[in-house]
Amino acid sequence: MLHAVILAGGGGTRLWPLSRTQCPKQFLPLLGQHTLLQQTVLRLGGLIPSERWWFVTGAEQAPLVSSQLAALSDVNGEKVHVLTEPASRNTAAAIGLAALHIQQHDPEAVLVILPADHWIKRREAFLALLARAAQAAEKGALVTLGIVPDHPATGYGYIRRGDVLAGENGPVDAENSIYKVDAFVEKPDVVTAQSYLDSGAYYWNAGIFLWKAAVILEEIAAYLPALAHGLDEVKKSITADVANTTLSEVYRRIESVSIDYGVLEKSSRLVVLPADIGWSDLGDWTTLHRLSSKDARGNTLSANVLDLESENSFIYTDRQRVATIGLKNMVVVDTEDTLLICPTDRAQEVKTIVQQLQNGGEGVAHVSSTVQRPWGSYTVLSENVGFKVKRISVRPGASLSLQLHHHRSEQWVVVAGIAQVTNGEQECQLHVGQSTHIPQGAIHRLSNPGSEMLEVIEVQTGSYLGEDDIVRLADLYHRVSP
């Protein structure tokens, strides 16, 4: 059966400041109302049901994956599998881990490997292609979709096709054949990219693959024996109930390598299926602008933008009001805590900015002022010497850890929903407009017993208000303090 393996662990920041390392672009609704991660699975439609979706992600992002799946009305989030990696070790390890788990459920499984942060415009063509690719994968091939290029892109690796695969049925035409792979080639300069485009024999490598779980594990054993050995250990530990510990140990010592470099470039089983599906990796703001709907002057403007005569500009904001006059070919991205302005043709230099911020130890590279947590999220509304104000959103049924703070007291005011509060020896329910005081040192917990979101305004006062002043005594999400 077909299983979807969705690689959701990437931490790219090329769409900074909207994407952060703690909330990368797969979790953002960049085109349309759904996030890229949601679109990745919705796009599969009936082809692969949700009980055969396997997400591979990091511990920090797992709650985001769960909450974004829970938000999809037609999806039973409980049936979805989320595999949490103890560290990021590139695609070979992630795919190997998923193959191992899926093989336990379904020894004949065919996997569709899908990055969670890409965009595909032509859904029907994509699904038809998956069905054909799955047939080839059933026969033992490692199938990669080769995106038919529509411009001489310098930001992607290319796949050069070889001969048409023998044994394929039907007429041999360029668009509907399966090819052997002649070579993987590195990101080219623009002249070389143009020659690739002109030749018609090169495709973009989009990281979308199909193969049998058994086959990719065989190939990993052949070309990445250390990883194969580690996966074997993990496999044995699954039934022994020490899977997490073993996984951490294995991940500590295995190499970080992509499936492309580690396996595909060496395997003789690799084939490529030309894919004309309107694919994009949304690799920078200019690309996103190109794919967004535009007004008559070529602008993509958020609803709150008041513009006079700008042209070919992309202006994103979630603020009350942005006014722009006469911009030409500009990108403006305006988030709660950070603003980016640059010309369209320098959008790729965002990575330089992020690098400089990271070198300076600045939080805005990593987190936005709204921080996701397993139980929901919080937003810092105001911060100053001696106090901090947060808005805390708790999902129905969710619960913060049982905790205490050494250096601060807290006042909670419920502004939406119902709160179940543990405060020292007391237990109480608070409704809208009601409030409680958590003294410094008191053991406390906030839960949402209701069926709607709980919103609490928290006012912290004290001499030290860092997030690390927290002693966790019990936690639904295994975050207890050591």
Place this chain on the structure above:
Amino acid sequence: MLHAVILAGGGGTRLWPLSRTQCPKQFLPLLGQHTLLQQTVLRLGGLIPSERWWFVTGAEQAPLVSSQLAALSDVNGEKVHVLTEPASRNTAAAIGLAALHIQQHDPEAVLVILPADHWIKRREAFLALLARAAQAAEKGALVTLGIVPDHPATGYGYIRRGDVLAGENGPVDAENSIYKVDAFVEKPDVVTAQSYLDSGAYYWNAGIFLWKAAVILEEIAAYLPALAHGLDEVKKSITADVANTTLSEVYRRIESVSIDYGVLEKSSRLVVLPADIGWSDLGDWTTLHRLSSKDARGNTLSANVLDLESENSFIYTDRQRVATIGLKNMVVVDTEDTLLICPTDRAQEVKTIVQQLQNGGEGVAHVSSTVQRPWGSYTVLSENVGFKVKRISVRPGASLSLQLHHHRSEQWVVVAGIAQVTNGEQECQLHVGQSTHIPQGAIHRLSNPGSEMLEVIEVQTGSYLGEDDIVRLADLYHRVSP
């Protein structure tokens, strides 16, 4: 004696979004740590002591004037006179009102009329000029400072000088003479402005005047008899203790006219003193950029800006982080609720933006998210259906009105200072970290009995949270509900 009349009532928005109609540019620290209003009086130094400062302003802005004077350490704010106009009626009425009041104190007073929102770089030259101008005013002249132009400005009215005034002592040279005024001329086009600049006989009209109170009142009587009649009524009412009512009635019917158009253009007593004092009206962002200190690439950047290779750009922000790449000749002004981006050469079109916002009934044209009040200020931190969170700052000794709300309850948490709280029948003091609940309909009051600022986080919940749900029962600032 010399008295300063500071016209502080203007509501310009040419530096929007930093300036708003409720907080125009005289109240902003645009160049240096002091606001333009503060600089206007500090610039006078010892020439005119604070007990002879007379501010003319509107009711909305009077608290701002008072608090900005109170913030000046060397100034005794209590001695300063603040005249509050019931409505804005242009400069003839404002100057007439000030002259009337000052004449009661000092029949021989010489007035220096100063707009509160201008910039003067060469303070010593300015003070020397005031001293010379005062001598001429003593003799009965209406003296205007004529700013020696340094570029062909099209945004100012010009004064064409006539003959050198007879009876002046000393050598006759262009810079040190006093001239009769030949004509006021309207804002020119750029070619005409260049010819004015070349001729050396034209000056900018900066609205800085000196004259005796008695003389300007005579001239108002001659050329604006309706205003003179109204001022007479106000004068009689001052002793009869119905001054406010009379003033409102008079202001309702008098004409809105500038002193230039209403009196100066018609009077034969007008003279002009050339003034080379580094004056600017800071009329748009580009002008402010020109006067600000710049880096080697010609940029003026706030501390939080991380820039790659921008040139000749002005970037103001009070946000956590702004990143800019390769901007050229751009203006970026980033405030709590609003962002403006435009090319330097289109900065004057800000007025079009503000006009469109006003036509659309949008608050961001008028008020910023921090709103000044007689007792201090508040900032809206978060707002949503059913709740609103504010940070309230109360000055030492100040007090909000005794009030009640029909549609909301409030929770107050003190985060700095000490609060004196009336809550129904209860009176209590709250310290940092303490909190109280104000039920819907309860009569309440918040005061600061301490000597430091009081900071309170207010969480409002209810079905209707508009600022107009307030019944004021008692108020130190005469704002009791009808």
